[in-house]
Amino acid sequence: MQKIKYRNLLDSLEQSSYRNRTQTLCCFSAQKGVFYNNNLMVVGRAVNDWNGEFQLDNIQAELLLEKLFPSSSPPNCPLEWVESSWGSSDGYNTKKSAFWRVIRELSLNVNKLDPHDRWAARLVWSNLYKIAPSSGGNPSDSLSGCQFDACNNLLKAEIEEFQPKCIVFLTGINWFDGFLSENIALKATSGTKWVDASGVLNLNGLASKVVIAKHPQGKPESELLNEIIETLVEA
Numbered sequence: 001m002q003k004i005k006y007r008n009l010l011d012s013l014e015q016s017s018y019r020n021r022t023q024t025l026c027c028f029s030a031q032k033g034v035f036y037n038n039n040l041m042v043v044g045r046a047v048n049d050w051n052g053e054f055q056l057d058n059i060q061a062e063l064l065l066e067k068l069f070p071s072s073s074p075p076n077c078p079l080e081w082v083e084s085s086w087g088s089s090d091g092y093n094t095k096k097s098a099f100w101r102v103i104r105e106l107s108l109n110v111n112k113l114d115p116h117d118r119w120a121a122r123l124v125w126s127n128l129y130k131i132a133p134s135s136g137g138n139p140s141d142s143l144s145g146c147q148f149d150a151c152n153n154l155l156k157a158e159i160e161e162f163q164p165k166c167i168v169f170l171t172g173i174n175w176f177d178g179f180l181s182e183n184i185a186l187k188a189t190s191g192t193k194w195v196d197a198s199g200v201l202n203l204n205g206l207a208s209k210v211v212i213a214k215h216p217q218g219k220p221e222s223e224l225l226n227e228i229i230e231t232l233v234e235a
Contacts, residue, residue, distance in 0.1 A: 002029070003069045005157045006130070009150035010061045013131060016146040018056065024134040025143075027052040029068040030158045033121035034077040040110045040122070041164035041208075042103050043155075045171050045215065046129040046144075049136045082120040098216040099170060105225050110166060110232070124162045128171060128179060130154065152179050159203055166209045166232055173197055176212050184210060189231060194224040198231045209235040 006029065028047035052067050054060065086104075087095045094100040107119040131147050132139045139147075159167070169176050173196035186199040197212040211231045216224055 001157045002154065002161060003065060005150070005154040006068060007061060007065060009130060009147060009154055010059060010064065012150045013147055014056055014059050014061075018143060018146045020143075021057040022055055024053055024055055025131050026050040026134040027054065027064055027068065028127055028130050028132070030124055030126035030162070031078040032124045032162060033079045033118070035118055035121040036124055036162070037111065037122055038163050039165050040107060041124040041126065041159070041162055041167045042106065043167065043169045043171065044099060044125070044127045045175050046127050046132040046138050048132070048138075049134065050132070053134045077118075077121045079120040079123070079125060082125075083118065098219070098221060102170065102216040102221055102225055102228075105221075106168060106228065109225075109229055124158075124164060126155070126158055128155065128169075128175060148178065155179060156183070156203060159201070159208065160206070163206055164208055167201065167211070168228060168232075169210070169212045170215055171212065172214045173212050180210075186210070186212065189227075192227045192231065194219055195227045195231050198235050200235065211235065 026047065026049065028050045052064050054064060082094050082100060085092055085094045087093060104119050107113065107123050108115065111119070111122045113119055113122070129139050129144055129147060129151055131143065180201060183203045184199050184201045186197040188197050189195045195211060195213045199210050201208045201210045209232055211228050213224060213228050
């Protein structure tokens, strides 16, 4: 189902009114850890640099889909790079990312793990918007608008397949606004500074706890984390 929805995303974007047809874009699909246990799915805003580069003037959808959804399972955990680059002095260091630091603590808490356990391998990581500039940075308002409907449908397909008990959106309510609106009743949280809203998502018989929190960058991480965990308990 995800592959079908992703093909719809690529087709709709190719046929859209997005003007920068020669801009190099990259495409992202949800990543599931090898020890995923249906406990936790974490969703960000958009990928910041990724594989699968293309331009709308020369899009080869089938080749992109083969990379995103290979016919055989990968030999390694798709999220192994998050753990192996933790504290790395060569290349990207995930330990320096507030986003990944908060996710690590979330996974350790929700999955009741020891600090040395495979925390990334036990979660699903996705993003609201799957297409972003290859050079880095978030998609523009125009690029976001052209892919919103297809990304919303793709997010639903991901949740249906992964069936997470808890979904934490580290996006802020401003980015999340409009997503999953037909399947979720959100309520603003009281007494919280870093959690914007919470609720229960009902999708084809699946009920998932949902927390919408602000993006961790520049935030007091321990306060943000505690608010998320407390909200999950109360949801």
